[in-house]
Amino acid sequence: MNQQEQLHPKQSAASTTSLRPTLLCLSHLRWGFVYQRPQHVMSRLARDYDVLFFEEPIFEGRQTAHLEHYGVAEGVTVLVPRLPKGLDEAQVIDAQRELLDAWLAQHWPSELMLWYLTPMSQVFTDHLEANVVIFDCMDELSAFKFAPPALVEMERRLMAKANVVFTGGYSLWEAKRQHHDNVHAMPSSVDVAHFAAARQPIPDPADQAAIAHPRLGFFGVIDERFDIDLVRELATQRPEWQIVLIGPVVKIDPDTLPRSPNIHYLGAKQYEELPAYLAGWDVALMPFALNESTRFISPTKTPEYLAGGCPVVSTPIRDVVNGYGGSGVVAIADSPQAFIEAIQAALDLRTQPGVIAQYADKALDGMSWDKTCAMMKEQIECQR
Known part of the structure; x- marks a missing residue:
């Protein structure tokens, strides 16, 4: 034949x-x-x-x-x-x-x-x-x-x-x-309905339940795009803030990752599990390094965090800045100190009922897979 x-x-x-x-x-x-x-x-x-x-x-x-x-x-x-x-x-x-x-x-x-x-x-x-x-x-x-x-x-x-x-x-x-x-x-x-479940009370997953607040969370692949030094500095300067990191570690040596009592590596989770973790966070993080590998990225997690009703703090990734920088619920920070200030502002924003959801829904208007x-x-x- x-x-x-x-x-x-x-x-x-x-x-x-x-x-x-x-x-x-x-x-x-x-x-x-x-x-x-x-x-x-x-x-x-x-x-x-x-x-x-x-x-x-x-x-x-x-x-x-x-x-x-x-x-x-x-x-x-x-x-x-x-x-x-x-x-x-x-x-x-x-x-x-x-x-x-x-x-x-x-x-x-x-x-x-x-x-x-x-x-x-x-x-x-x-x-x-x-x-x-x-x-x-x-x-x-x-x-x-x-x-x-x-x-x-x-x-x-x-x-x-x-x-x-x-x-x-x-x-x-x-x-x-x-x-x-x-x-x-x-x-x-984004699948808005999937992540919107995080806006409602959901039982905390067992491996997150004992972690104190405020919680700063990230889910995604932890690789060369992840700003290790930024996370280390954040954990050092604000030991009372708990950093929850969810996702597989690939292409980098796990031994190079920052270790601290307030940094919690929970490993990879299934897509179906993510809203339950997101529901327990106070602020969502996008601590991307600024290098060749992040020059053109458009992170899926930005709208996923927002659909879950969580304010976001990100390094100045171009597509995030242009797409969400003026949303009122995604802060852009270009240094450890700016990151800390933006997180504190996001925590303060959470004390205003309904504001985050209003900003997030406007940013996501018409968006769906x-x-x-x-x-x-x-x-x-x-x-x-």
Whole structure:
């Protein structure tokens, strides 16, 4: 069977071809890592498309490669290549291509669309013929720690091939629109109803219940974007303030993180658990370092904190400043002392009933993942 026949076999009575288009999402993030933009978008697009979420390989001791598959939401199937240890780069690429081709040949999609979260996935998908190619440029991945050296060139190739490009924020849109004539800013949004539960009394989770107030909280990935020195200084200067940090530690040495009696690392939590923790915080923090990896970020947690009715203090991340700096409920601080003053002002604001909710609701007016995904779908349909 030649490659074209393998990928597009003739339909027959025994065909399992879906009448819905297949959207193959090629991801550098795992579905079960942190529930964020990819999960929100794919679970909603699955209302109209059959979504395949193809993750990076897992290497193990077995001798043969196989493709693990399991459902995670209605219309969403996760595909995980499990490969033998010891393969060289070319063998890893070939193995992923073969596993993916075999899956597509078996399931016979009537129409294939490609959604790239990482340009690096082109190395094993560049032979696929798709009706639409989408590049969802969430972040400037080349600026992240341990980014592959080839990423910049692979992104250039993807920009030349993509029919439509989405960006995770406006600053990133300003950068990418110079390289493609169909780029759309699709900033990370929020499931308001999910986080609004934090505005109501919720029992404190067991690992947070004993922590005193005032509580300053953060949830998200703790990596090279996290300003370790700022958090250390904050904890030192205000030992009566309790800092609650939720999320996995990746790409940095955990031993470099500040340790203090008033800093509480609670580890990673499920998306469903976050409102219960947020409900017990007095102020939400976004202590991002100002470096290349944060130059274009548009943090999802900003609207999530606000939906939960919690005032926010952030370092001057450009998209946060432009999007929320004038909201009255998101303070921007560019030094440890300014951060402390802004936190105190936020604590004072909490003594005024209804003010935070009023400001937060105004800042979130009209914002939802449903709306963002509807706009994405409209752009995709224009290309079909």
